[in-house]
Structure formats: structure tokens, C-alpha cells
Amino acid sequence: MKDLNSMSKNPINAAGRAANNFSFFIWDIVSLFFQVLHWLFIGPFKGKAAKRDGIFEQMVFVGVRSIIIVSFISLFIGIVLAMQSAYQLEQMGAVIFVTGLVAVSVTRELGPVMTALVVAGRVGAAITAQLGSMKVTEQIESLETMALNPVRFLVVPRFLALLIMLPALTVIADLSGIFGGFIIGTLNLNIDPHLYLDLTKEFLEWKDIYTGLLKSAVFGVIICIIGCYNGLNTKGGAEGVGKATTESVVTSFVLIILADAILTAIFYFAKV
């Protein structure tokens, strides 16, 4: 017993154990993701289709209830972005480029990321809280006892809902972000409204939009898998549910930013 105690105080051992836990965590996350894929693509051929009822409710929950906050935030991101860039571009007499700058930054970067962060905070947390309280009240076990797979039953509908709704919300965020820029551009910078829209179309390319949407789909997967993982592995009553929820939001935030950096680098070097 004494040996164990002194071992835990050894920093190298502690670091080793942390690294070990971390690799278990990664393994669990990846295996949960593959289980979802299994139920989506292989399950149906074995006569066990993914659960489809509940997807609609989940989509409403993920999507519709987030529209207002997502558009509100993106609108102001667009406004702030326009003002900040105008401040720089005015000195070069290039105020007109505000149009393209806002449109491209919002669609490629800020729209997808801000939407994902909002949804991680709202929906990711709620998913963990729901599944976590189901776990601590033996509901997950009761599913297993009835020979119903919790991943197929609870994770897959949320996965599909996020995969569809996060890009959809991102489109809304893109539009309101551009509209924010439009407000500053036309009212404050005196750019003609028609010219503003024409220039936006000119600067904006399809790839700006679809790389952004691709990012948001990846973020959706992250939010779902992290949220469900933390929920399904909740321990220790109501207090445990609170802990898991915080954990879930923090982990999602970090992974979203990390994935954003990786994807941006890939798009940048592949010149997409």
C-alpha cells in the first residue's frame, strides 16, 4: 500500500498515468465513433436499422432552438469584423474590400467556428446532461437488459441531427454575418447596397462556403461524440452529471479549435 502511495507522488509516474488515461480516452472516443458508423452503415444490412424516430425531435432541439442565438452572434461578429477591417483599410483607401473580407472570413472561419462553439455550449452540454442522468438512474443499463444497444438507440439519432443541423445553422450564421457587414458597409462606409452585394458575390467563391460547411460537419461529429461519451460514462449521481457536463463542454471547445486549425492548414496547403 505504501509503495502505491509513494508511486503516485512520483511526477514521472503521474505523467505516465495521465498519458495512459489520455490514450484510453482517445481510444474510447474513436471506438464510439466507429460504433456509430457501424449502426449507420452496417446495422441496416443486418436487419437492425438505425433508430429513426427521435431524430426529428433531436433536429428541432439542435437546430430550431439555436437559430436565434446563432444569428444574433454572427450578426454582431459581421458588424465588428466590418468596423475593425474598415479601420485598417480606410488608411489605404481600400474600404471597398470590407465586402470580401467580411464574406470570406465569415464563411470560411467565423461562421462555422462560432456556430460550433454555441452549439457545443447549448446542445453538447444538454446531450451530456441527458445521457448522464440516464446513466446514473440505470436507464442505460435497462436498455442493455432489453437487448437494445444504447449507441444505436441514443447516440445515432443525435449524431445525425448534429451532422445535418450544424451545417444548416452555419449557413444561417454565414448569412447573418454577411448581413452584419452589409449594415456597416452601407450605413457607415457609404457603399452602395447593390455594389456591396455584387462585390460580395465577386469575392466569395463556392469553395469558401463548402470548406466552411465541411468544417462544421466535422465540428458536429466532435460535439456529438464528446457529448455522448461523457454522458454515457458519467459516474456518481447528480454531482457526477454536473462534472461530466462541464468536462464535455471544455473538451468539445478544445477539440473544435484543434480541428479547425488542422482543417484550415489542410485547406491552406492544398490551396482549397
Add this chain to the structure above:
Amino acid sequence: MFKKAKVDSEPVIEVRNLVKNFGGRRVLNGVNLKIYKGEVMVIMGGSGCGKSTLLRHIIGILKPDSGQVLIEGKDINSLKARELDKIRLKIGMLFQSGGLLDYMTIKENIALPLTEHTNLDKNVIDIIVNLKLSMVNMRGMGHLLPSEISGGMKKRAGLARAIAHDPSYVFYDEPTAGLDPVVAGVIDKMILDFSKKLSVTSVVVTHEMQSVFRIASRIAMLHMGEIVEVGTPRQIKASKSKLVQQFITGSPDGPISFSQLGDDYLTELTKK
């Protein structure tokens, strides 16, 4: 009023040398138990002695560190997922907290095993659900959510779901704990009814002595992770084991000790 169930001669469930540790702490220490067809086996023991853990092993939602669980002669831990599911379809379980899915109504909860595992017509399922609801005296309450009913009703609804698919084995985790004596009596009577009318084999975990002697065909006493005595109610009542006698009478003095004096206790107290 409480007529006992008849006991058959062939064992249908067998637990062999079951050992389970949680984080270095041994909870089950070589449990051996045979359960025969048609009997009501009551497992009694103090809180936290591993009763729920033992049940979870028997239904295969926990994996033992060593030892076996045989159901109808098959080691459930060496079965493929599909075969395990087949066995689980013969099992119904009433969880300690009911285990009803909180986002479904009582009716949907009870219908779940049927809608998921049978091709029965919706109308037929409706009839079966109403039948089971009236078996547990809950007619007309199917439209409520689990959060809208009392603890005793949750247990009864959980009971209805446990028997919805006409299982051969029903497991009850503390079915009467926390209920008033009359409701507890009603539930005990239901357990006996099911075991006779539906001719199921029942395993009941409880530490309510009144319940134990009302329903048991045989009693097993679990203590410190081991089965210390098995016998009919009469044998158990006449047991010479001080442990068993103390548990039956609820006396604070005896081999089941709550004082922890000794070296361990001193080191624990002085530990920084």
C-alpha cells in the same frame, strides 16, 4: 394470501466463483449460487455488500474479473453479442430506481421490448400493454411520463415493463425498498403472482426482512462478497449462523460490525 411458488429440480442459472474488483477493492469474492427453475430466490445482505453488482453480472451488463455465469448452461460472457441478446430477450429486470426511459410515456416504455423485438401489430401491442398495466394496478396511467408518477408507481411501471415480453427470468433489485408497507405488500404479491401465473424464475435482491420471508422459496445471504448461507426460509430462520441471525433480527451487536477499532482504524485516523 402469500402462497409460495413451487420449485423445480434443474438449475437454470448458475454462478461459479464470481470475482469482481472495483478499482482495487474486491466487491464480489468468489460467489457461488445455483438458481432452479420456477423458484423465487431471494438474495439478502446489507447495503453496499454487492447485491446489485451480483445481479448486474447475472444479466451480463458487468463482466467478471474471474468466474462464470451460466444461464441455461451457457456461459454468458463467452457468447457473441447476438447470442447474448437472445438470452436477454428471456430476461426482465426491475431496476432499483425503476429504470424507465424518462423521455417516453409509461405506455411507450412498456411497449418498448415488444415494438423493438417483435413484429406484432400496433393494436396487439396496445392490448398487451393495457393488460400489463392492469396487472400492476395502473390502468389509465399509461399516458404519463415517469417524472409525473410516484416512486411506488415507478416500481410498478418498471415491473410491467419487466414482464411485457413474457420473460422466463425476472430479476428484481430492491423492489420494495423505500415504499410504504402496504405498497410493499402489494408488490410482493405481484412478484409471487408473476412467478406462479407466468411461471417465471425470479431472483429478488432485498434487505427488507418482511418481504424476504413472504416471497422466498429459497434465501441466499450475501456478506462481504460471499454467499455465506443458502436455504429455505425455514432453514434460514433456524440457522445457527450468528451472521444470519443478526441480519434477521436487526440487532446492532454481532459479527456484522460497524465499529472499526483496530490498527487500520488508527492509521486511517492519523493519516494526513
